[in-house]
Amino acid sequence: MDIKSNSFFYIFISVVLLLIAILQYDLWFSNTGFIKYQALKKSVISQQKEVKHKSQTNVQLYSEVVSLRQNSEVLESLARENMGLIKQGEVFYSVK
Structure with missing residues (x-):
């Protein structure tokens, strides 16, 4: 059971990191992102x-x-x- 819970933990962490990466990409590079905001502000x-x-x-x-x-x-x-x-x-x- 230790191996099973260990692999679940790694999968969970991987999914969380993937979600964070997707959200960060959206924050910086999407049409409503920070870079677009700065260009519009200028x-x-x-x-x-x-x-x-x-x-x-x-x-x-x-x-x-x-x-x-x-x-x-x-x-x-x-x-x-x-x-x-x-x-x-x-x-x-x-x-x-």
Whole structure:
């Protein structure tokens, strides 16, 4: 009976170790595992930075739109600088 209980013990330990190995593999390498979690976490952080940057850009653009709507002089200045527009009767000189 000693041999029988001894072999049962080894089989039991082998099964437990196999289950632990399977669970560890699942923990680290499955689609819901730790490595996938770390990759997704990096992706989320990167996307949050991008969203923050785009939000800041949107705020700047919005303030520019507001100033263009409220002040026609700013609009005229931008049109003259960026598009080379001139008023009737004016002469444009380009100095390089």
